[in-house]
Amino acid sequence: MNNIFTNAMARNTIYGSVLVILLFFVLTFGTVRTLPERVHHENITPQVVLGKAVWEQNHCVGCHTLLGEGSYYAPELGNVYQRIKHQTNETHAGPFIKAWIEIMPTDAPMRRQMPNFNLSKTELNALLAFLKWFSEINAANWPPNIEG
Amino acid sequence: MLYSSQAVAKPYFIAAIALFVGQILFGLIIGLQYVVGDFLFPILPFNVARMVHTHLLIVWLLLGFMGAAYFIVPEEADKELHSPKLAILLFWVFLIMVVLTLLGYLLVSYATLANLTGNRFWPTMGREYLEQPTISKLVLLIVAIGFVYNIGMTIFQGRKTVINLVLLTGLIGLAVLFLFAFYNPDNVVLGKYYRWWTIHLWFECVWLLIMAALLAFVLMKITGVARELIDKWLYVITAAVLMTGILGTGHHYYWIGTPEYWQWWGSIFSAIEPIPFFVLTVFAFTMVNIRCCEHPNKAATLWALGTAVVAFLGAGVLGFLQALAPINYYTHGTQITSAHAHLAFFGAYAMVVLTMISYAMPMLRGRAAANSHRSQVLEKWSFWLMTVSMTFIALLITTAGTLQVYWQRFVAEPLPFMAVQEKLVVFYWMREVAGLIFLIGLVVYVISFFVGGEDKGETSAGVN
Missing domain, CATH: 1.20.1410 (I/LWEQ domain)
Structure with a gap:
C-alpha cells in the first residue's frame, strides 16, 4: 500500500478543498444577492430594527426558535404572527401577542414559565413589528404547518 | 514530558x-x-x-x-x-x-x-x-x-511536523472564523447566514482538524506506530474534513430564508460528512491494532478509541439522520437536533479533550507515563458511565424528537408545541436520570485524579 498511495499523494488530496471553498463563495454570492428580495428588505423599518434589538437583548432565542434556530423549550416564533392570526384574525393578532407577553409569567405550578421582561409600549410595538416582518420571509415553505 | x-x-x-x-x-x-x-x-x-x-x-x-x-x-x-x-x-x-x-x-x-x-x-x-x-x-x-x-x-x-501544521491550521481557522461572531446586520437572515460561518465551520470543520491532530498525537504516543503512517492518515482526514465540512454548512441553509439551491448542495455534502468520522474511527482502531508497544496508560487508549467511535455515532450517524433536506424539513429545530448536538459534542470534543488530559496529566503531575492501576480502573469506569449515559440521553431525545415531529408536523391535524411537549414528559424524565448517571461518571472521573498508588513506568514508546 505504501508504494501505491504515497504520503505526497495523501497530502495532495487536501488541495481538493480549494474547489469546495470556491464553490462555497459562489453560492454565498448568489445567496447575498437574492436575500433582499426574499426577506423584503424594503420592509426593514427602524421599528423592525428596534424590535430585533428587543428580541436579542431579552435573549428570546434562549427558549424559542426563530425559523428553527434557537432553543427547543418553547414554541417557534418565526411564524407566530401568522399562527395567532390564524387563531384570531388580522386585527386581533397584534394586541393578542402583546397582551400575552405582558401577562407573563402565568405562575401555573409545574408549567414552563416565561419571565416578564417589563417591555415599554414602544418596545412591545417594535417587537411585534419585527415578528410580523419576519413571518413574511420566504423560507422555502417552512415550517411544515402553522404549529411551527 | x-x-x-x-x-x-x-x-x-x-x-x-x-x-x-x-x-x-x-x-x-x-x-x-x-x-x-x-x-x-x-x-x-x-x-x-x-x-x-x-x-x-x-x-x-x-x-x-x-x-x-x-x-x-x-x-x-x-x-x-x-x-x-x-x-x-x-x-x-x-x-x-x-x-x-x-x-x-x-x-x-x-x-x-x-x-x-x-x-x-x-x-x-x-x-x-x-x-x-x-x-x-x-x-x-x-x-x-x-x-x-x-x-x-x-x-x-x-x-x-504534520500534526503541528494540521493543529495550527485548525487553530488559525478557529480565530479567523470567530470574526464572523462580530457581524450582526439588521437583516436577520443575513446574520443567521454568517453566524454559521463561526458556529458550523467551528464545530464541523476547524475544530475537527484540531480534534484529528490531538487524536493523531495521542495515538502515535501510545501505539508507537511510525510517524509517516500517522501523517498519511492525518492528511486524508484533513482533506475529507475540508471537502465535506465546508459545504456541509449548507444543511443550515434550507429553511432560514436562503435560496432553495442550498437544499441540493447541503444534502449532497452532508451525505458525505460521515466519511471523515468513519476514517477517524478506522484510523484509531488500525493504529491500536498494529501497535508496536504496550503503553501503560490503558485509560488514554480507551478514550482515544472511544472519542473516534462516539464522534462517528453522534456526528456521523445522528448528524446524517437529519441532514438531508427532505428529512430536515420535518426534524429541523426539534429534539432530534438536540440529540445530535449532545452526542456529537461529547464524542468529538469532550472526549478528545479527555483523551488528551488522560495522556498528558500523569506526566504534568510529575508521575511516570501513566497513573496507578487503581486510578486507571476508576477512570475507565468514568469513561463507561459517561459514554453509556450520554448515548442514552441521545437515544431518548431522538425518540422524543421523532414523536414530536410526528404529532407537531407530520399528522393531518398537528398539535400545538406545548401539547406535544406534555406527551413527551416520560422521555424527559428518563433523560434526566441518564443525566444523573452522567454526573456520577463525572464525579468518578474527578475522584480518579486523587487516587494514588504505584505509578506505571516508561515504555519503549517515544521513538517518534
Missing part, C-alpha cells in the same frame, strides 16, 4: 475539568426544567441556565484545546514554547472573562447585562452560542490571537 514549558498545559486542563463539572450541573437543571417547568423560576429562568450550559461547554473545550496545544506543540516542534509567560497570562485573562461573563448571566437580567456592556453600540448578543457580551467576545478574540501567535512562533522556529 520533554520540555518544561509543556507544564503550562496543567492549569488549562484543571480549569477545563472544573468548568465541565459546572456545565453538567446546569445541564441537569435545564433537564429538570423540561419537566418541572417552574423549577428555580424566577431566580434562574430556563434561558439563563441553558446559556450557562452552552457557554461553559464552549469555554471548557477551548481551554482543553489550548492546554492540549501547549502540551503537544513544544514536543512536536522539538523546542520550548515561544513564551510560557504569555500562555499563563492568557490563561488568567481567559478565565477571568469566563467567570465575569458567568456572573453577568447569573446576577443580572440579560437585558441589564446588554445595557451594562454597551451592546447598543456594537450589538452582537442574543444569538444562539453567541450570547456573550461584545466585550467578552473581544477578550476571547484577543486570547485566541495571542495563543495562535505563541503556538505559531513555536512551530515557525521549530520542527514542522
Whole structure:
C-alpha cells in the first residue's frame, strides 16, 4: 500500500478543498444577492430594527426558535404572527401577542414559565413589528404547518 | 514530558475539568426544567441556565484545546514554547472573562447585562452560542490571537511536523472564523447566514482538524506506530474534513430564508460528512491494532478509541439522520437536533479533550507515563458511565424528537408545541436520570485524579 498511495499523494488530496471553498463563495454570492428580495428588505423599518434589538437583548432565542434556530423549550416564533392570526384574525393578532407577553409569567405550578421582561409600549410595538416582518420571509415553505 | 514549558498545559486542563463539572450541573437543571417547568423560576429562568450550559461547554473545550496545544506543540516542534509567560497570562485573562461573563448571566437580567456592556453600540448578543457580551467576545478574540501567535512562533522556529501544521491550521481557522461572531446586520437572515460561518465551520470543520491532530498525537504516543503512517492518515482526514465540512454548512441553509439551491448542495455534502468520522474511527482502531508497544496508560487508549467511535455515532450517524433536506424539513429545530448536538459534542470534543488530559496529566503531575492501576480502573469506569449515559440521553431525545415531529408536523391535524411537549414528559424524565448517571461518571472521573498508588513506568514508546 505504501508504494501505491504515497504520503505526497495523501497530502495532495487536501488541495481538493480549494474547489469546495470556491464553490462555497459562489453560492454565498448568489445567496447575498437574492436575500433582499426574499426577506423584503424594503420592509426593514427602524421599528423592525428596534424590535430585533428587543428580541436579542431579552435573549428570546434562549427558549424559542426563530425559523428553527434557537432553543427547543418553547414554541417557534418565526411564524407566530401568522399562527395567532390564524387563531384570531388580522386585527386581533397584534394586541393578542402583546397582551400575552405582558401577562407573563402565568405562575401555573409545574408549567414552563416565561419571565416578564417589563417591555415599554414602544418596545412591545417594535417587537411585534419585527415578528410580523419576519413571518413574511420566504423560507422555502417552512415550517411544515402553522404549529411551527 | 520533554520540555518544561509543556507544564503550562496543567492549569488549562484543571480549569477545563472544573468548568465541565459546572456545565453538567446546569445541564441537569435545564433537564429538570423540561419537566418541572417552574423549577428555580424566577431566580434562574430556563434561558439563563441553558446559556450557562452552552457557554461553559464552549469555554471548557477551548481551554482543553489550548492546554492540549501547549502540551503537544513544544514536543512536536522539538523546542520550548515561544513564551510560557504569555500562555499563563492568557490563561488568567481567559478565565477571568469566563467567570465575569458567568456572573453577568447569573446576577443580572440579560437585558441589564446588554445595557451594562454597551451592546447598543456594537450589538452582537442574543444569538444562539453567541450570547456573550461584545466585550467578552473581544477578550476571547484577543486570547485566541495571542495563543495562535505563541503556538505559531513555536512551530515557525521549530520542527514542522504534520500534526503541528494540521493543529495550527485548525487553530488559525478557529480565530479567523470567530470574526464572523462580530457581524450582526439588521437583516436577520443575513446574520443567521454568517453566524454559521463561526458556529458550523467551528464545530464541523476547524475544530475537527484540531480534534484529528490531538487524536493523531495521542495515538502515535501510545501505539508507537511510525510517524509517516500517522501523517498519511492525518492528511486524508484533513482533506475529507475540508471537502465535506465546508459545504456541509449548507444543511443550515434550507429553511432560514436562503435560496432553495442550498437544499441540493447541503444534502449532497452532508451525505458525505460521515466519511471523515468513519476514517477517524478506522484510523484509531488500525493504529491500536498494529501497535508496536504496550503503553501503560490503558485509560488514554480507551478514550482515544472511544472519542473516534462516539464522534462517528453522534456526528456521523445522528448528524446524517437529519441532514438531508427532505428529512430536515420535518426534524429541523426539534429534539432530534438536540440529540445530535449532545452526542456529537461529547464524542468529538469532550472526549478528545479527555483523551488528551488522560495522556498528558500523569506526566504534568510529575508521575511516570501513566497513573496507578487503581486510578486507571476508576477512570475507565468514568469513561463507561459517561459514554453509556450520554448515548442514552441521545437515544431518548431522538425518540422524543421523532414523536414530536410526528404529532407537531407530520399528522393531518398537528398539535400545538406545548401539547406535544406534555406527551413527551416520560422521555424527559428518563433523560434526566441518564443525566444523573452522567454526573456520577463525572464525579468518578474527578475522584480518579486523587487516587494514588504505584505509578506505571516508561515504555519503549517515544521513538517518534
